[in-house]
Amino acid sequence: MFFKQFYDQKLSQTSYMVACQKTKEAIIIDPKRVLDEYADVAESQGFNITQATETHIHADFASGLRDANRRFDAKLYVSDEGDENWKYSNMPEETEYLKDGDVIKVGSVELEVIHTPGHTPESVSFVLTDRGAGSVEPMGMFTGDFLFVGDIGRPDLLEEAANMEGTTEEGADAMFDSLKKLGAYPGFMQVWPGHGAGSACGKSLGAVPLSTLGYERKNNWVFKYEDKEAFIQELTSDQPEPPSYFAQMKKVNRDGLPEFKLKAVEVGTPETLPGQIFDLRSKEDFKKGFKRGAINVPYNSKFLQFAGWYIDYDAPMTVIAHPEDSKVLQEELASTGFDDLQLIVPLEEADKYYDDAYDNISPESLVQDRDTRNILDVRSTSEYKSGNLDNAHHIHFGHLDDKELPFGKEETVYVHCQSGVRSAIAMSVLKARGFENVVNIENGYIGIKKAMN
Incomplete structure (x- = not known):
């Protein structure tokens, strides 16, 4: 058996290739939209990409599933679990729709489908057994956005990104039950997740690219809860704000995109x-x-x-x-x-x-009379809750173009984030909205706290 993990650092997204070295058949799992990397690996190893699948309808990146069919003539496998409100559409005619217990065969390698809802209703995981090596024990599980290293998938994206009210609680409830299914599997089984640290699909993802089920049982917070209500409360609290493009991703990954092709710009x-x-x-x-x-x-x-x-x-x-x-x-x-x-x-x-510019102010200058200034904190909600200036107004930097601001456009507004990166982005957004007198606070909240001590 051949196994390779692909990691997209800019999206903190992981995809995989598994191949049977005897038959030279390969499958790609959760492929990103630009497929060149998979094609290069398959060619170098002498494989044919004959199949492609994914664990669920993704919200954080554009899937390459349909392009895998167009480019490689790969047969596609997608989940047919979940309810009728969120199903794959516009799929190739020969697509196979998966239910719990189904098996995808890639030569002598088997991927058993396990329905693991919670992140989304249709989410599945794939348990890999290498029959060609004579094994009857599973080697590992492709968990997608179900189980991460150190964390678990958030259940609120259908509500946050697709405006499906009430799905957060339903997802959290289902996630608790999905975790119980893992009790049937041995601790030595590897866990191959769909994301790493930096992804907004969970709140505390680890930076290690893979783990084992036994290690996660001992160290992942999600296995410490026996009470479902306490688990749901923890899972649904303090999740990071999902970027606005997530809503677009859910739609295009459900309905499909044109084939990606480079053009002369x-x-x-x-x-x-x-x-x-x-x-x-x-x-x-x-x-x-x-x-x-x-x-x-x-x-x-x-x-x-x-x-x-x-x-x-x-x-x-x-x-x-x-x-x-x-x-x-x-x-x-x-x-x-x-x-x-x-x-x-x-x-x-x-x-x-160029027809505009803006000024910075040092945190030392700000704190001299900060109580009299209009201060805008553009950090995440969790950062704001962990400590803030009592006279600061809080709006996440990603919502500055769609939220009402508590200041007039002619007023002077002092803007900060945690260290100065996001506030600089916020300055450009505020300027675009017509706020003339905005000032960026250098070094952000870190600098402000240091100047106050």
């Missing part, structure tokens, strides 16, 4: 910039001068997680970036289901559009 400086504008420079460069209306999301490992809060899926996109990044930008945006990048303005030519 225009590079230049036209008189009018099309659609939404993302400025990918550093916050230090952006503050000195920028095009009002542009959202400043620096191009680094957090780009997708931050940009996902603001992408308008009904409008084309202009980016201020390096033109040589066109390919990787298209691929990364495609992983969030966005395919309409129309223009790249080269960094060194973008100053012709």
Whole structure:
């Protein structure tokens, strides 16, 4: 048997390839939308990708499941569990719909389907047994967003992202029962999760890429609860705010997307910039001068997680970036289901559009008379609850474009996050909304607390 884990750092998302080395058949599990990495591995190992499957309808990235059928002619397997409110649609005719107890065979490797609802009603896990090696014991389980290293999948995304009221409590209740199913499996069985640290699909995911069921039973908080109500209370509290693009992902992964294909993106400086504008420079460069209306999301490992809060899926996109990044930008945006990048303005030519700037203030200067200032805290809810300035107003940075602010647009507003990264993004959003007098607090809440001591 061949086994390989693929990890997308920018989305904290994990996918897998399993192959039978005798028959050369391979299956990909929870594939991301850009499939080149799987194709390269299969070619290097002499495998044919004959099958593809996923554990559930994902909310945090655009699935490559249907593209696997288009590109490799892979047979697709999807869950047919859950209720009628959330089912796969527009699938290829030969798709096989899975129920609890079904088995996918990849040569002499078997994947048994276990219905593990909670994160979503249709969620399944796959228990792998390598029959070709003569084993009758399971080697491990692909758990998707059911069981993580150190955590468990959140049950509220259908309610938060798809506006299906009441599904959070139902999901948490189902999750408790799904955990009980794991009692039938040996502790040596490996756990292969769908996400790692940094994902918003749970609240305390570990950074280790895999675990064992025995280790999780001893160390994962979810196994410490025997009382269902106490478990539900803990599971549904203090989950991180899901980025707004999650709602789009649930829809496109249910209904399908066109096949992803790279295109030649225009590079230049036209008189009018099309659609939404993302400025990918550093916050230090952006503050000195920028095009009002542009959202400043620096191009680094957090780009997708931050940009996902603001992408308008009904409008084309202009980016201020390096033109040589066109390919990787298209691929990364495609992983969030966005395919309409129309223009790249080269960094060194973008100053012709600049019509605004903003100022920073040191935390030492702020705290001298902080009680008289309008302060906006743009951190997460959990960060805010852990400690805050008593006169600060709290709005998560990702909701600044859709929430009413408690300040007039002519008032001076001082903005902070935890360390200064998200508040810089917030500055661009507030400027785009017409707030003229916004000031960024350097070093965020960490700096403020230090200046107050």
